[in-house]
Amino acid sequence: MFYPCALQPDGDEALSWVSAELAKLKYRRSTSLAELLESWLASLIQRVVRTFSGESGTFSAFVILLTAAVFVLFAFFAFRYGTVWKKHRKISEHAPAHPALFSDARGSGELFRAADAALENKNPDLAVIERYRGVIRYLEEQHVISVLPGITALEAARLAVRAVGREKLFAENALRFNRIFFGYRHADNDAVALSCQFMTIVTELTLKPLTLPAERTG
Template sequence: MPGLRGDVPVQPGADEARRWLVHELAKPEYAQDPSLLERFLDWFTGLFDGAPTLDLHRGLAALAVVAVVVVVAVVAYRVAGPVRLSRKGAPSAVVLDEDDRSAAELRAAADSAAAAGDWATAVLERFRAVVRSLEERALVEPRPGRTAREAAEAGGDRLPDVAADLTTAAHLFDDVCYGKRTVGPDADASLRALDARAAATRPTARAGLAGVAS
């Protein structure tokens, strides 16, 4: 039949397949990482061991190889991409969802938990008190569903002198909330200090207001 050659197999033996792959993939556009290419060749040609053979033109086999390379690259990206994003985007817990207690009430709850030796609850309530205090001072707009890290970022924009401490406290809140960390009196003391520093720190002007004032 036209276009077919009786002496050229569709699925060549391992040696023949490797020669074809080397010829096709050794072109400059495929030569960015020779060591990776060699590893791929070793894996791919092993797929032909013991496979039955048919007739096909060598060019079509080369196109099939290129197609396999593209498919493998796309699959690897689709699989690895979400993994990278999940590592960067670790979840942060909601701070004050449907909690209408005042900062003073939250501090009292933290004090009560600390007195009982319940340091995890003390840390959680103390951080909530810090965030509620920022809301009461109109430094952070109240918003249901705001996470600890979002609250720290919003508070740090207005109180840059304690921004780093707010971020650290937010990570502590998340770790305790998700049971990833056991805390003691030192953790509660650090949040007590943060609460006091934040209350004593004057906020920076909002960008819009600063522009009007100037």
């Protein structure tokens, strides 16, 4: 049995066969989102150039600029919230290094001493965190508030406000605690000084008898 001889195309013909084969759909890879965005942006820029150069009057310059502005805003927010998400993930990876808010069993005195020690060790973030914990624990020890498991810094502050007032004082220190505890800010000298002032004011408030509003008589 005889078989036909193998085809022996010349160079140009072989190249055309390979090109035709590779052009088939099965060899095409899917286009990524980044490539699609890049292609769309390039096309948009070309249209803007043609519009302002007078080569094309069919595409509204206003629509082009508006679309470009929307794209820039989208990119900005995607970058911003992507950065925040990475920060939250990084914080969660290191969360076991600090006791969660008020879950540890240390007394207020221990927490205040821990804050002083952190400051001596040049760790102002931990100093502010421990001092706020100490204030909340102190209020609990004085039976001013009752701290439940899982309570947040803001919730503890609201409980304290109901008991002793000074809403602005507690709100500012609770927000400062959250920013530092969750890694949004680092404590500077002002933050450390304000946390010490916060501790002093609260302890003085609880040493005085609480003044309740006088009942109105009809």
